[in-house]
Amino acid sequence: MILSRNLCFARGGQPLVEDASFQLHPGWKVGLVGANGCGKSSFLALLRNELHAERGDLEIPPRWTLAHVAQDTPALPDAALEFVLDGDVELRQVERDLAAAEAAHDGLRIAELHGRLDEIGGYAARARAAELLHGLGFADADFARPVAEFSGGWRVRLNLGRALMCRSDLLLLDEPTNHLDLDAVLWLEGWLKSYGGTLIMISHDRDFLDAVVGQTLHVENRRMTLYAGNYSAFERARAERLAAQQSMHEKQQREIAHLEQFVERFRAKATKARQAQSRLKALDRMEEIAAAHVDTQFTFRFMAPAGFSDPLLSLENAAVGYDGKALLERITLTLRPGARLGLLGRNGAGKSTLVKLLVDELAPLAGRRSAGRHLAIGYFAQHQVELLRPDESPLQHLVRQEPGTREQELRDYLGGFDFRGDMVSAPCGRFSGGEKARLVLALLIRRRPNLLLLDEPTNHLDLEMREALTLALQETEAGVVLVSHDRHLLRTTCDELWLVADGAVVPFDGDLDDYADWLAAQRAAARAPDESKSARREARAQAAAERQAALAARRPLVKEVEKLDKQLAAWQAEKSRLDAGLADPAVYTSPDRASLAAMLKRQAELATAIDAAEGRWLELHEALEALPVE
Numbered sequence: 001m002i003l004s005r006n007l008c009f010a011r012g013g014q015p016l017v018e019d020a021s022f023q024l025h026p027g028w029k030v031g032l033v034g035a036n037g038c039g040k041s042s043f044l045a046l047l048r049n050e051l052h053a054e055r056g057d058l059e060i061p062p063r064w065t066l067a068h069v070a071q072d073t074p075a076l077p078d079a080a081l082e083f084v085l086d087g088d089v090e091l092r093q094v095e096r097d098l099a100a101a102e103a104a105h106d107g108l109r110i111a112e113l114h115g116r117l118d119e120i121g122g123y124a125a126r127a128r129a130a131e132l133l134h135g136l137g138f139a140d141a142d143f144a145r146p147v148a149e150f151s152g153g154w155r156v157r158l159n160l161g162r163a164l165m166c167r168s169d170l171l172l173l174d175e176p177t178n179h180l181d182l183d184a185v186l187w188l189e190g191w192l193k194s195y196g197g198t199l200i201m202i203s204h205d206r207d208f209l210d211a212v213v214g215q216t217l218h219v220e221n222r223r224m225t226l227y228a229g230n231y232s233a234f235e236r237a238r239a240e241r242l243a244a245q246q247s248m249h250e251k252q253q254r255e256i257a258h259l260e261q262f263v264e265r266f267r268a269k270a271t272k273a274r275q276a277q278s279r280l281k282a283l284d285r286m287e288e289i290a291a292a293h294v295d296t297q298f299t300f301r302f303m304a305p306a307g308f309s310d311p312l313l314s315l316e317n318a319a320v321g322y323d324g325k326a327l328l329e330r331i332t333l334t335l336r337p338g339a340r341l342g343l344l345g346r347n348g349a350g351k352s353t354l355v356k357l358l359v360d361e362l363a364p365l366a367g368r369r370s371a372g373r374h375l376a377i378g379y380f381a382q383h384q385v386e387l388l389r390p391d392e393s394p395l396q397h398l399v400r401q402e403p404g405t406r407e408q409e410l411r412d413y414l415g416g417f418d419f420r421g422d423m424v425s426a427p428c429g430r431f432s433g434g435e436k437a438r439l440v441l442a443l444l445i446r447r448r449p450n451l452l453l454l455d456e457p458t459n460h461l462d463l464e465m466r467e468a469l470t471l472a473l474q475e476t477e478a479g480v481v482l483v484s485h486d487r488h489l490l491r492t493t494c495d496e497l498w499l500v501a502d503g504a505v506v507p508f509d510g511d512l513d514d515y516a517d518w519l520a521a522q523r524a525a526a527r528a529p530d531e532s533k534s535a536r537r538e539a540r541a542q543a544a545a546e547r548q549a550a551l552a553a554r555r556p557l558v559k560e561v562e563k564l565d566k567q568l569a570a571w572q573a574e575k576s577r578l579d580a581g582l583a584d585p586a587v588y589t590s591p592d593r594a595s596l597a598a599m600l601k602r603q604a605e606l607a608t609a610i611d612a613a614e615g616r617w618l619e620l621h622e623a624l625e626a627l628p629v630e
Contacts, residue, residue: 002198006056026197039222087165095117129161136161184347206231305449309372317366318332326366328500337478358377359379390428394419560616568614574606575607
């Protein structure tokens, strides 16, 4: 197990955790949670031996194999599949040793290595790596592509696949879902549930944490506290503690009253559609959630739009794509004030392409896109983070956007996004990914949009900011179109789910659980035609490898038998000559006694050697008979 005794650690002289004592048992799946900067990533660095404790002890079983996701991936020429296979270090070592043994014609060593390859599942390793890549959203055509050809987000997926390929005892994951879409998140969730080792994971996706972890390690106020249960169980336990404090309790009651208005509002609007029922259930849980987040540093609401059109935006039999080739066709969609649409679909199906059509970044190839007179779009996508001016502060960005507004008002507004003190005037080039995303959201919200188009808005945002964004989205009267892998945000924000698949955009009749079932059925259908072929290929490959191993093992045995046959023939011929000579009575009456003694000695030596050789010859033939013959 992992044992912490009075552990203290720091970064850059800044104390992060003091006197932490806890035990993590083998096979546990632990969620590591806490505010940004509290020391979560530093704790993982301690476990990787990349950071050293100031005081105390952190003990890990010495024989454990540890796996983690590398932060950087150089522009390698290696094929994607080979790069992922490199995650199984022992497999690669066995393959190298096997190549060396074959070059040396060492049959016994070759047989031993093939045995070890079978023990570690080496014959199925490529199929395992392919399954990982498929689950993470790669197509078959990507397997042979060099790592250098992939973008940064896809290289992160390759690093994740490489870590999962390792047959580890301890797996450390830091925000594994950040660069994944919902399909890949659902696949990874299933993979981690079946993982047999110990998992310690940082994540800001509450549904993902709830589904995977069984224990929660919370970092707060330089303390590490271990809770039994998933994230929701931890949240309830922490809420009870916070509610015991009177000042927190009063603020909690205000938040609960505010949320109850939402619950009643949406209960009145709820239809029999399953997604609406799912959202109601999620809203009913928000009373508990609010209690755990009453001390959040984020307090903001969407500003009321200046005006509305009804409809805000419509698509009529539209088609959209690239280079004149349609990716989506016959799209008919109307967005009105208060609409709440969540877009679902597999990676590459066209969700982001549809959002670009809505925002008018792509012109329709056919049909019409009609915008209302008062349409004001607020568009969030990850590439907009890169458009921030790195030498300017959050305040400077906002002043540039609203030059006539009082500075104190802008400072107060930015404080709701936790840009306070020196940070409000600091150049944003040094900000983390989450801080930059918060700034982009702050600038977007300030423009008072009446239609929000949000493409993965929660990437790099922590749990507190996600909860604040959820509340703000529920309150706004603006229309919302959301693409996200955060199921909690989808459930609590969207009234309708639309599916982007097979070149079409259609309403999805079901909730997110139904979508997970739909994805599983799609994967099964895609695999079915190839499963028998793949199994036959794998069986043939394994049989060929076993034949090669058997032939390699036979070769030295056959050579030794041939050598023994020649030696036995020579020894038996020599012994026959000696036997004939010693059968002559004259040998015993000859005065040359030394010659007789030499003949008798040689006869005895030959008899012993022949007996030993014949015994070895029988052993070799028994060994050969035990080996398969091709």
